[in-house]
Amino acid sequence: MVVQKVKFNHLLRDRFLPPLVLLTAGLLITMAVSLCQGAVPLSWNELWQALWHQGESINQTIIWELRLPRIIAAMVVGAALGMSGALLQGMLRNGLADPFVLGISAGAGLVAIAMITLGIVQTLVPLGAWMGAIATAIIVYTLGYLGGGLSVERLILAGVAISSMFGAIQTTLLLLADDGRIQSALNWLIGSLNGRGWAEVNNVGPYVGMALIAGCLLARPLNLLNLGDDMASGLGTSLVRSRLAIGAVASLLAASAVSMAGLIGFVGLVVPHGVRLLVGSDYRWILPCSAIGGAWVLTLADLLSRLGTVELPVGAVTALLGSPLFIWLLYRRGQRG
């Protein structure tokens, strides 16, 4: 029995701890670099002083009121997208799934674009986008449930159908809108962290935090669902109930991310694939690592987006970085398999 116990502990230590440490260290280093970089570059020393509320007050303001809240916003959004993608890829047993596959982006986008182009109170856009995302997820789930059971194929098809319908309405709205409003609508559609601060973090952060914990608790049903429907129910999983819970948490995470930063693509698709290369296929590790990995990737993308003379929308950076990375990951996986 002693030998067996050692074996299990080795698995924990050798297989799972290094990726976790790697991801966390990467995240912390990127955070530190990101805090120093910007229109006013700070030295490590100045950063250290400002973090302890010492030194020049302008530096303290830059760190505490501008950069730190924005970086935390990036982490919250990235973690939400990363875990949401991992949950949906696991539940739908489909590597192409991302947080937006169930129509969340289309629903959020439609409501946000409608509010922006029709000139409804701009401060309510995040809330509107959030409600649009949740409502769409509910519609997709209802469509998936009709005709008995929540089958994977039905959910994906319902998501695609709703997405293209909402996308068409959204495009029409954009075509009819004034030039000035199109600009801000496009900025929202591609996803941006510009000007995000404590207000957004305080409003959305707690919900994301709770959803992240709830998501980690769904690892076991996800592991079983990956053995196939019959095997999973034979092992005591309720297919409908677990798919409802997973979809609800994933939708809540994606909707919160969207309401903070717009439609940032590729993080939710690429991060779980990368994490799977690191930790294998046990969702007890994939889920937390995807959250940390997502936070890291988006913090990094945000840092890159601020490096140039003109700030790019962070969604453009994730798409530019994400596509080649995704191709590389697929190539790696092909080699292994």
Next chain:
Amino acid sequence: MENHDAYDLNDALLEARNLVGGYGKQTILQNVSLALHQGEWLSLVGANGSGKSTLLKMCSRILSPQTGTVLLDGKAIHQQPANLVARQLAILPQQQTIPSGLTVRQLVSLGRTPHQPWWQWDLDLEDRQMVETAIAQTQLIELSDRPVEQLSGGERQRAFLALTLAQDPQVLLLDEPTTFLDLHHQLELLELLKTLNQERQLSIITVLHDINLAMRYSDRLAMLKHGEIKAIGRSAEVITPENLRQVFDVDAVTIITPVGLQICLLSPSQTLVKSQQ
């Protein structure tokens, strides 16, 4: 022909009573009853689409019947929480998907899930013992850290069998466990089941296409036709030339061999084909 299980129902471990139903609104099973006793091995045989897999899925709570009940230890399984049932009854479905990268030990560990409370993150000592025992019983010790996707068909089937053994069930249901295996591995798997059946008093129901293997290994056979039990009992009573003609449309004879009564197929039943035309 007897439509119900005439075998003594009194001390049945698993009992199906008047099952009617199928997938969705489709009705495949038409009033099926049978009983499985402690330590018994029952095999279901019958033509494609006769309802063997449906019956197995209803007995394991994967499907719900339209009417009728399944009793496990005297309690209706469809009224009980799924994970409680999964502690006593395990099923190995015909097809499984294999998550990429999952090792044999990780796969077998998943069999402990029904025994774990929802907050339990990792295996406890008892879980580990069960997992290691299941791995040893299926002779997978050397392969236990290998990814399941790299194993051969026979080894994979043993790995999934180990998962169901880690569930520590009293009843094990297997849907065509030998289908994708070669002759050697078919016999090897069935011998392993026989050992478990005898040593652990594990009660087993298998769906088997190979009637000779079913006759050789199981205590009783149930022959299904169009969702009804055509015959049930010991192999000599069930596997008769007459029954084989009626259920499978084949002409066959039974012969005594060193491993007991077996069948020898002669030809597709011409008389029946003609009479239907």
